[in-house]
Amino acid sequence: MNILLTGNPGIGKTTVLIQIKNHLQENGYRIGGVCCPEIREIRQRVGFKIVDLMTKTEGILSHIKCKGPRLGKYRVNLSDLDDIGTSAIYQALDQTDFVLIDEIGPMELHSPKFRRAVLEAFESPKTVIAVIHKKSRDQFILKLKNRGDVKIFDINNRNRDSIHKDIIKQLI
Numbered sequence: 713m714n715i716l717l718t719g720n721p722g723i724g725k726t727t728v729l730i731q732i733k734n735h736l737q738e739n740g741y742r743i744g745g746v747c748c749p750e751i752r753e754i755r756q757r758v759g760f761k762i763v764d765l766m767t768k769t770e771g772i773l774s775h776i777k778c779k780g781p782r783l784g785k786y787r788v789n790l791s792d793l794d795d796i797g798t799s800a801i802y803q804a805l806d807q808t809d810f811v812l813i814d815e816i817g818p819m820e821l822h823s824p825k826f827r828r829a830v831l832e833a834f835e836s837p838k839t840v841i842a843v844i845h846k847k848s849r850d851q852f853i854l855k856l857k858n859r860g861d862v863k864i865f866d867i868n869n870r871n872r873d874s875i876h877k878d879i880i881k882q883l884i
Contacts, residue, residue: 714840715879716857719867725843726814728867731876732841732883733765733812739884744804745812746797748773748820760819762792764800765812771796774819781822794825801829805836810883815843816853827852834859839883 717725726747733743744766751759751772759775771792772778778787797820804811811833820826833840834856844853846866857864863882865875 713882714834714859714862715842715883716862716864717841717843717867718846718864719872720846723867723869724872725867728865728872728876728879729812729814729841729843732879735876735880736810736883741810741884742808743810743812744800744808745810745814746800747812747814751775759786762797764796764803766800766803766808769796769800773797783818783822786819788819788822790823793820793823798823798825798829801826801833805833805838808838811836811838811840813840813842815845816856817843817845817848818850821850821852830856834862841879841883 717728719725737743747763747765748760749763750757751761760773761770762773763770772789773793774783774786774788776785778789780787780790801811801813813830816830856862865879867875
């Protein structure tokens, strides 16, 4: 079984993913993959990091001052996305119990290598828990959503503080 977390922007999808990660680690499971926290300067978001959950290696996923494909006010740093993000997924496939991906979104989908790593993760026997945009119409994401081995959880104001418990019950 693979899990996709979705919901409106800012609803807490990443927070739910981190709650799941923490619970699994506390119970002895090995976790790998990527997390993409915001980069803020003077209380304003200027980009996103990409962090390997196993090695804690950090890079820049996107930034207002980066070079690379433009997405809104940000530019995607394909080098760090490929070097850190893609390798983190492959390493997780090789060495962990669960693969977490925050997130499979417009920035990350600029990289064919990242797409390939995500697809291999979903096709592996490992459980993948990933965050996706609710309204994405990208064909890659639609294919993931329509897989028979995927369960989608919609995070909202009513369930965002407790849904991680329901998900964990299905995982272990």
